[in-house]
Amino acid sequence: MNGYEALREAAAVIDLSSHGRIKATGEDRLRLLHAMTTNHVQDLKPGQGLYAFFLNAQGRVLADTIILCGDDHLLIDLEPEVREKIYQHLDKFIIMDDVTLEDRTDATAEVAVEGPGAAAVLKLFGATLPEAPYSFTFWENRVVVKATSTGQPGFRIILPAAEKSVLLAQLDLPVATPDEARVVRLENGVPRYGEDISESQIAHETGQMHALHFSKGCYLGQEIVERVRSRGLVHKRLYPLRLPGPAIPENGAEIESAGQRVGRTTSAAWSPALNQVVALAYLRIDVVEKGLSLKLSDAPVEVMVSTAQPTQ
Numbered sequence: 001m002n003g004y005e006a007l008r009e010a011a012a013v014i015d016l017s018s019h020g021r022i023k024a025t026g027e028d029r030l031r032l033l034h035a036m037t038t039n040h041v042q043d044l045k046p047g048q049g050l051y052a053f054f055l056n057a058q059g060r061v062l063a064d065t066i067i068l069c070g071d072d073h074l075l076i077d078l079e080p081e082v083r084e085k086i087y088q089h090l091d092k093f094i095i096m097d098d099v100t101l102e103d104r105t106d107a108t109a110e111v112a113v114e115g116p117g118a119a120a121v122l123k124l125f126g127a128t129l130p131e132a133p134y135s136f137t138f139w140e141n142r143v144v145v146k147a148t149s150t151g152q153p154g155f156r157i158i159l160p161a162a163e164k165s166v167l168l169a170q171l172d173l174p175v176a177t178p179d180e181a182r183v184v185r186l187e188n189g190v191p192r193y194g195e196d197i198s199e200s201q202i203a204h205e206t207g208q209m210h211a212l213h214f215s216k217g218c219y220l221g222q223e224i225v226e227r228v229r230s231r232g233l234v235h236k237r238l239y240p241l242r243l244p245g246p247a248i249p250e251n252g253a254e255i256e257s258a259g260q261r262v263g264r265t266t267s268a269a270w271s272p273a274l275n276q277v278v279a280l281a282y283l284r285i286d287v288v289e290k291g292l293s294l295k296l297s298d299a300p301v302e303v304m305v306s307t308a309q310p311t312q
Helices: 003-009 029-036 080-093 118-124 161-171 178-187 222-231 285-289
Strands: 012-015 020-025 049-055 061-069 074-078 100-103 108-114 136-139 142-145 154-160 236-243 254-257 260-271 276-284
Touching: 003 012, 003 178, 012 161, 020 029, 020 080, 029 074, 029 080, 061 080, 061 142, 074 080, 080 100, 108 118, 108 161, 118 154, 154 161, 178 260, 178 276, 236 260, 236 285, 276 285
Parallel strands: none
Antiparallel strands: 012 108, 020 074, 020 100, 049 061, 061 074, 108 154, 136 142, 142 154, 236 276, 254 260, 260 276
């Protein structure tokens, strides 16, 4: 069984060690991250976590993140492309705050176990699994986080970098390549920052509303988020698509309705299981809600109802 099949039918490992992992310590760590992200960091208790966006002052998405709350620190998990950017972004706002940042990326590793059988595999080896999304437990000196990168049931294991090979040998599971994991992610309609989400988008356009908390108080970019929400100013949104194929459209391919451009793709791949092309695209919301026919290079486009939730 290859990695793609294992992700869909059993369990596979995905090496996420290239993700950025920044540790924040100091008495003001919760207050600072609460003021810098879109979700309610201030209420986190040890063992809990959440998914959030970092925004700029114009409400554009700088990065998405999973934030984990330890007894004496917060761990900020980021896509590889934004690790340095967010480290500098946070450091710039630490003025009189008692907060220290430490980049733990090279010192640690991160391995995902995803697929319908992921929980059973980890329990077989004695791991106590977290139940709530983004919460975590300890498995010896390993942190086990309930989070998925592909939309399949899954967990992430964060551990010392020197022990990654031991873990992989212990699990002895098929390894999903980045391309295989990407296909499953797109089958499930899960976006990735750096590919489907960028600084060009405001938070509402991504469809990842579980990253936003609308009653948490002030944070960087909050004025724009609230203005868009209260005035209904969202005109486009990220949607999962299916295309007949076999041609895979380039990123940014235009989607039309009645001869007018109504959107563009962000990513696409061939799905062997579905025998179709799966993709993500920003589309005009009114066109989707009216059920108007869509085409990409004269091929019909099927819009799936909603974008999958947990990401990163």
